Amino acid sequence: MPVLFSLLTAWIAPRWTARRTQSASIWAVWITHATAIPSIGVLSIFLAAIAQRGAPNSLKYFIDEVQSYSDTLLSEFRDHLLISILAALGIYFAVELIHLLGAVLVMPWGAQDEPMKRSFSSALRQVWLRTVHIVPVTLLIASTAIGLNHLHASWLEIHPLPDAPPHPSYPTLLPSDPNFKKAMEDYQSESEQWDKIATPIYAEQDKILAMRPWYLRRQELFIVPTVLSGIIWMAWGLLRALSTLRCAEPLEHPPQCEFCGYNLTTMPVEARCPECGRDIINSLGSDTRPGSPWEHRKEIGRAQAWWRTFRAAVQQPEEFGLRLCACKPRIDHRSFIALHLPLVFLIAAASVPTVFWIKALQFNTPNQATRVGIEFFTIGAPIFGSLCALAALAVTLAAAGKVAFEFVLRDKRNLLSVSMQASAYLMPYLVFWEFFGAVTGIWCIWLMDTPWMKSLFDTRNINRFLVCFMIWFIPNVTIGIYHFVLVRRITRAARWANK
Numbered sequence: 001m002p003v004l005f006s007l008l009t010a011w012i013a014p015r016w017t018a019r020r021t022q023s024a025s026i027w028a029v030w031i032t033h034a035t036a037i038p039s040i041g042v043l044s045i046f047l048a049a050i051a052q053r054g055a056p057n058s059l060k061y062f063i064d065e066v067q068s069y070s071d072t073l074l075s076e077f078r079d080h081l082l083i084s085i086l087a088a089l090g091i092y093f094a095v096e097l098i099h100l101l102g103a104v105l106v107m108p109w110g111a112q113d114e115p116m117k118r119s120f121s122s123a124l125r126q127v128w129l130r131t132v133h134i135v136p137v138t139l140l141i142a143s144t145a146i147g148l149n150h151l152h153a154s155w156l157e158i159h160p161l162p163d164a165p166p167h168p169s170y171p172t173l174l175p176s177d178p179n180f181k182k183a184m185e186d187y188q189s190e191s192e193q194w195d196k197i198a199t200p201i202y203a204e205q206d207k208i209l210a211m212r213p214w215y216l217r218r219q220e221l222f223i224v225p226t227v228l229s230g231i232i233w234m235a236w237g238l239l240r241a242l243s244t245l246r247c248a249e250p251l252e253h254p255p256q257c258e259f260c261g262y263n264l265t266t267m268p269v270e271a272r273c274p275e276c277g278r279d280i281i282n283s284l285g286s287d288t289r290p291g292s293p294w295e296h297r298k299e300i301g302r303a304q305a306w307w308r309t310f311r312a313a314v315q316q317p318e319e320f321g322l323r324l325c326a327c328k329p330r331i332d333h334r335s336f337i338a339l340h341l342p343l344v345f346l347i348a349a350a351s352v353p354t355v356f357w358i359k360a361l362q363f364n365t366p367n368q369a370t371r372v373g374i375e376f377f378t379i380g381a382p383i384f385g386s387l388c389a390l391a392a393l394a395v396t397l398a399a400a401g402k403v404a405f406e407f408v409l410r411d412k413r414n415l416l417s418v419s420m421q422a423s424a425y426l427m428p429y430l431v432f433w434e435f436f437g438a439v440t441g442i443w444c445i446w447l448m449d450t451p452w453m454k455s456l457f458d459t460r461n462i463n464r465f466l467v468c469f470m471i472w473f474i475p476n477v478t479i480g481i482y483h484f485v486l487v488r489r490i491t492r493a494a495r496w497a498n499k
Helices: 002-009 014-023 026-051 060-081 080-110 116-158 180-209 220-240 293-300 302-315 317-320 334-363 368-413 416-424 426-446 450-457 465-492
Strands: none
Touching: 014 116, 014 220, 026 116, 060 080, 060 116, 060 416, 080 220, 080 368, 080 416, 116 220, 220 368, 220 426, 293 302, 293 334, 302 317, 302 334, 302 368, 302 426, 302 465, 317 416, 317 450, 334 368, 334 416, 368 416, 368 426, 416 465, 450 465
16 A cells, blocks of 8 residues: 555655655565556657647547557557567666666665665665656656747747748659759759748748747746756655665674774673784774764864865775764765755856857857857756766765675675765765866867867877877876775775674
């Protein structure tokens, strides 16, 4: 029953739904996911019916479209049975593979001190339930597009466009045909006559279209934010569901030395570790693993907590890793990620118009920069900024998952919760990486078309685009690799965590 209710609540109350479906059968969740996929196809046909302005009966059109689609599908299956079966299986496995990879990617977000299998099944359960979320997102985007389309059609009814004559048809004769030359001469003559008639008509159409209200001339200002909002809405719902604390019994770990992993079951707290000589109280004492400075921001202040967290994560990764809790769920690192995502968006969004303006000024086309720069600012900037914010979140999750898989294979312990904290607290490092990548990328784009760069490489037949790309790529990939190294060093310090 909770799984059935998820069809209505997964996209409105993701955490409430996650709490009530965490113990649901994985097969029941899969059935819900599998049912939602064809429902999305039927919904698309229904929206296409609504979009047909002027249809005598939208419901009849919808029924006819479903019947026509079903007949076509059955006909294709009968005529090409083997190919149709392989295509259907290919689409099915592709969809399932995307969901499986998505579950692997987001698995660190809600991981706890539990077996890796349980972390994956919990992530997969929520990813499958997110398929239902596509339905309201599709309705949101389609309603915006259909509404604008209907407004545009209504405006054109009041301000009809003059019709241009159809363009002459190109001759269908073969060049070897004796009449081909004559047909081409007639075609060229008719095309010239058509051009004289159609050019003023098209000019009149452009004049009328320029009179449209701004919201009809710039429909992308509504469509693009709606699409981005739908994507962010789905990502928010998924992460919100994964962040729900699950009712799972904590794993029992033998007391170990935090520095070497020696089993301290029979050792008194006042003694030293026989393996490394460290005080056992530093491994089992009440003050061990107090958490990151960001977890104590209310006591020391947000700015000071942010600086201490970033500095410790970059300069002292091993010592910072000894502070992170591995056995109890933590949520503060998620707010640390959210704090930096707007900054990631702004840096990426500002880089798009900046690149265009620099190139336009470099080629002395400021008027074009003013006109097209606005297009880039209103369309390209929010798209690129949102994609980079999602990419930063994906890099954070991927780094945490990659490092945790290494340790689960070697030490047989699930450290996803620690690696997620480590990767999250390195978000300022990712912001710096993005800023460095944007600045060096813009500089390389400018450098590629400078006169001395052209004379230096073009005369030697060297690809200057490849040279500039490598100038940008090498330092940026080095910074990215070091980010992964830092996550690994922080996580390694929690291999034998007792808290």
